[in-house]
Amino acid sequence: MAAVPTLSYSSVRAYLECPLRWKFLYIDRLPETPRGYFSFGRTVHSVLEELLRPLVLPGRRSMSDRVSQATLDDYPGSSGRATPGRLRSREEMLEFYRANWLGEGYTTPDEERRYRQLGEEILLRFHDTISAAPPTPIAVEAHLEATWDDIPVHGYIDRIDRTPSGGLEIVDYKTSRELSAEDAEGSDQLALYQVLVEKNFRDPVERLTLYHLRSQTPHSVARRARPALSELHERVVSVRDGIRTESYEPTPGRQCARCEFRGMCPEFKEVPAGERERLKELVDRFETLRADERRLEGDLAQAAQELHRAAERLGVHRMPGSRGVAIRRREENWRYPEDRVRGILTEGGQPEMRSPLDTEAIRRLLRDPSFPPEVKRKISELGSRDVRWYWTLEDS
Ligand code: SF4
Structure with a gap:
């Protein structure tokens, strides 16, 4: 059995999409092709982390981890640089954004320029939004680990907020073009984060949110119920088992269009x-x-x-050719509604005939001279048949 690394949402998704691609990424450690939209997402996330870190208030960590967070400095991701309680200004934020811009993967300078512009717009709108209604985070960019039953899992959670009722809300930012409430409803990522937070914090998770940055829209849903978590757990188990048994079959699909390993994949190898x-x-x-x-x-x-038409017209079943004879054969297939036949047998005082009751058994019963004719008649009336004619060849 192969060792299974700690699984994240991305690695579970990658394995479910294509086990071979997962192997290239997580076992062979082949680098992914840099892409502009990944760099863009990472840049924006790092600015949001920097922006919100000063607002972080301590949360109560789970006693099962033997960790109790009492101050901001106890928070494992705290840089200690920010002044607690003060939101960075718009200018400070943009300065950090420009200094930490990741320029990898953009296909043209124009594409990079457009993304830079979009990032500024998103961040300024986000700043306005949280200045008007500051969030109450207890953690930002939190790296959490846990053992889900016997499977080690981890994840980086963009933000965990304290809710007015004292519970927790998990927030994940999305820079994607489109996002809907259905995305939040069906998000395995949020469900796995719920598991991680519940195993690391004592307070209950109340809400899960995908935050659409382009429109400043939070798509919030209630915490996942147990059946949904069980379904996700099954998927995680299937990934764990696949990795253990080194099942790395290529699984072609839409993901192949953006797969950087096509040249090494048997599905596409030249x-x-x-x-x-x-x-x-x-x-x-x-x-x-x-x-x-x-x-x-x-x-x-x-x-x-x-x-067949000639045989019907002439009333014959054998047609001689110059080398052989074509013989017309008939095949019948009968069907009976099993429940109704069982009912008739019971009414007719024949309950012992009830099982097994496939078509062959019913046909045998109808041929049985000792069976009551009235019961046979009723069952016969329920039958429907398909007739098929076919031809065989014999030597002359
Ligand atoms: S090209 Fe498609 S099938 Fe091959 S490894 Fe990539 S994703 Fe998998």
Whole structure:
């Protein structure tokens, strides 16, 4: 059995999408291709972390971890640089944003410029929003670990807020173009974060929120109920078991379009140049034979149909050819509604005949001369049959 690393939401999702891609990323440690929108998301997240860290108030950590957070400095992610209670100004925020801009992965300078602009707009609107109604975080960018049954899991949670009733709200920021309440309803990410928070903090999770940064819209849902968590747990178990047994089959799908490992994947690996010509001929031949097969199937069905019409018209079942004889055969398939047949048997005083009661058993029963004719008649009336004619060939 292979060792299973601590699983995050991203790694569970990556494995479920394609186990081979998961192996490339998490076992072989191959680097992902840098992409502008990932850099953009990381930059914005780092600014939000910096912006909100001064507002963090201590939360009560779970006693099961033997950790009790009493002051801001006890918070494991605290930098100690920020002054508690004071929100950074818009200018300070933008200064930090510009100094920490990640420029990796943008395809053109123009694309990077547009993202920079978008980031400023998002951050300024976010600043306005939280200045008007400051959140009450007990943690930002919290790295939490836990053992879910026997599976080690972890995650970085953007923000955990104290709710007015003393519970907790998990907030995850999204820089994506679109986001809806349904996304929050079905988010495995939020569900896993709920598990992590509940195993690390004593206060109950009350709300889960995906925060759409482009529109400054929080999409909030109630905490996940136990059945939904059980379903997610099953998926996590299936990932754990797949990794343990080193099941790394490629699973092609829409994700292949943005997979950087296509060149190494058997699904897309190029045929070596020396083999190409010979295999091309083989593929062409296979394609031709497939087309012939479909054409022959059509011709065969048409010939059988013409023979059938001739046999009906002439009232014959055998048709001689020059090399053999075509013989017309009949096949019947009967169907009976099992529940109603059982009812008739019981009414007719034959309950012992009730099981097993497949079509063959019912046909045997109808042929049985010792069976009451009235019961047989009622059962017969329930039957429906499909008749199929077909042709066989025999030597003359
Ligand atoms: S190309 Fe598709 S099937 Fe192959 S590893 Fe990537 S995601 Fe998986």
